[in-house]
Amino acid sequence: MDGANFVATRNTRALVLLGQLYIDGGIQRFNRTFLTACDRLGVGCDVLSLADAEESRTNWSAPQSATVRVFGYKKRRFALAICAAILSGRYDVIVVGHINLMILVASFLSLHKRRATRVLMIAHGVDVWTGLERRRFAFALAKSDLILCVSQYTRDRIRAQRPELSADRFTLFPNALSESWVDRFAGVRPAQSFSTTLPRRYLLSVTRLARGDRYKGLTTVLEALAMLPDTSIHYVIAGRGEDQAFLEGIVKRHQLGDRVHFLGGVSDEELADLYSHCAAFVLPSGKEGFGIVFLEAMYFGAAVIAAREKGAVDVVQHEQTGLLVPYGDTVALSAAITRLLRDGSLRARLREKGRESVLEGGAFCFGAYVERLGNLLAVSQPVRD
């Protein structure tokens, strides 16, 4: 990492506005990685989190450089707190974690005429892929100095909807595995305790099983599983949600009962074990803003299969760090799984390259993330309309 950035960002004070921080989910994990990186850069953060409650703080310990206020979804109090923080003029930078919060921030910034605070907005995925034609979003985006996009697709979607925003208002800011998460498992291959209860060769998916998340592609995996020539392959799904009954119906119709295992929620240690010992991590999702689970799988040396859609194509490099198939294409997915299972050298290559990309020096390692953030906080200047 460039030491100059440490110097440049030290003593920087940031106001960080988030939807949620403590529960388990892709965006929440991004937020935690972000605060950890700020801590490494010496940036002090005052965090206001809308949807978290006091009791959820036990899920994660924020770094000492960050103070977190939670609002238990009390929107009015949250808005007042944002207003007060902005008008205080104490911050060098405001980081906004969601487009809807940006509308609020933009309104309060209008009251604060002589501000010198830079505003960075983080654009994740589905929340900005559509609907930005509305005037309130034009207003909000005009007030942000820099839009941090987690994937190229996200950037392209915003630009398609708001062509008046110049290219230099955007920067790619992909996710990474957080340092604390990596530290927990560094240097040791997770013990095969949990996965010994499972069949020897299994495909793995890790996701919430929500009706609204059917784009994750589990149905496609189930159909592909039914088509595999090798019927000794099992499928393990880690995650819980109300859609399990729907998926169980498919399992029954395809007579896959003894080959599909719904594990429900699992601990991080169990997850590490599952990633480490699966034949392949398969999540042919159609709507990933980024897809942190792919990085986790790569970290534990799992060969990855994803869909050639949206943010996932930034994370998984076809034939390098994983295989990409068209979203929803059961024939292609079945062929890719078969190919991966039969070709040991392909599997080894994907595992190696995938792991390289998340280990120190790789594109998605925490160090690279901190460096990217350091550069942004140090050099990004207001470019206001």
Added chain:
Amino acid sequence: MCGIVGVFSSDGRLPDPMQFARCLDKLKNRGPDDGGVWADSLVKLGHRRLSVVELSGAGHQPMLSHDGRYVIVFNGEIYNHLELRKDLDPEGGWRGQSDTETLVEAFRHWGSECLGRLNGMFAFAIWDRKARRLFLARDRMGVKPLYYSNCDGVFAFGSRPGAVVPLAGPTAHELNPEALRLYLELGYIPAPLSYYRNVNKLRPGHFAWVDASGVRTSRYWDFRHIPPDGALLHRAEGEIIEELDALIRDSVRLRLMSDVPFGAFLSGGVDSAMIVAAMKASGVSAPKTFTISFDEKEFDEGPQAAAIAAHIGVEHRAERLSVEELLSLLPMYVEQFDEPFADSSSFPTMAVARLARSHVTMALTGDAADELFGGYHYYPLANQLARIARLPGSLKRLLKSALGTLPSHRAKQLAGALALDGSVETYNYLRSFGKDLAPLVTADVLAETHSSRELYEEFAASFAMDLDSAETGMRLDMGFMLPNGYLHKVDVATMAFSLEARCPFTDYRLVEWSMRLPAAYKLRAGHTKYLLKKALTRYLPAEQVYREKRGFSVPTAQWLRGPLRSWAADLLHDESILSKLPLERQRLRQLFDLHVSGARDAKPLLWAVLMLLCFVARHDRSIDLPSLPTRKAA
């Protein structure tokens, strides 16, 4: 077009010749010209042939590959088989011009990968004598049927359930409760289910390997994931129309491969007109076309068909029927459909097939254009409902209560649709036979089976991202209604008269192209089939293309209140039939009363029930069906 049947048993338990011959006889309508049987110690294959291509003995089946390793029975046509021959070089040279010979050599050369090279309609089985395993495959869109059963170590397959069930062991007659429930929701039984618990349909676009270890099915083609190509919106419309027209012409050209006289069905609509125009453009100087015309003006499309025929310049034949005369086809309908089937448009399809068969052996049809290019009225309705669903909750509630107060039952149904969640659920509601009616199957059946909505949701989970409600509906129709309903109807109705039907719109190149076509080219400004109609204006005056379609629907609702009323009432009170079905008798009779009283048009569901009861009666010889009315209705 033919019929196939076969049995495989790894321990050699094969049917005796008489039993097998009886099953083969069930396929005589499908193949009146020739028949054959091939057997070894593990397998028995049978074939009935309708000769359309290669009329000589060189097309006889079952047929052996040139090296003698493979034996094929094949139903259908491979339209590009001469093209495939360029990459194949069987020892001793080709024996004749049959596509069956090409197919078996293609399989020998490429194995199951050959399926990706085939352009055609097909259901076939190939026995590998060396590896002692059987390969079965069905065409991409499900034009040709293929049923199979795997019971007690005996695998049987055939072109219709009636040929498979006798070979499938003593438990094969058992009713599949899930199929029953789905039939009453959809009006047909979707693959892979059949009416019988131990008999399955091979799904469209699938193949199966069968050996001593069992049956393994696999998909080889799928249209669901193909995304619409937004770039087409930036191209000149004229270019896209030319592309579509060229594809249709080529699809029709391929389907003119025939050694027998051929023609086309011609209604007064866009789809068949496009096919006939393409026939003419492909060099057929005076295509023969066939139409059924009706005495009743409100149903008759005969004059429109005649006008189209005159403009294109074809040799047109029309048969004028009274609507009630269609009733005379009911016994044949009941006889030919080997599973319960509730589409009453089978009657005019049978009538036009009968007319066409008296002049030709093969006919082209316009089926599948509605699903590919957005022809059904409920597609725009689905989009309208989706727009309403995005309104604020308070406005939606207001609209719902306003609709609910209207006296029309349709308005009430629309109010019901406003409460639905998502395009799949809306589609399910719009297409459902039952809608808000109470389920007719018993509570036990409901508890142990899946609904059509669940099947739709599973199927739609692999659709390309970000489709609108209408496109979702089109793809669901292509996966369910088209193969299991309309194409099944065309196959059975034409085979009943030994007529081969070919459907150019099911050409996989057209299907894939239509998937890439953005929705704006399918529905626009209230017009359905926007682009297809534009393409047709190249051949027909706009007033013929855009005239309001009268449409023909068999007046079963009126029949059930008139000439069929007592027949239906007798069926609905026949305990010898009802005792065989897990149905709520009281609800059946209430449904009938509701309909005949005129309080509600319950025709789709009521007709489905009656066809089910007829089916059960026919398949249990101890039950006599109530006599059909013999005189014309007043």
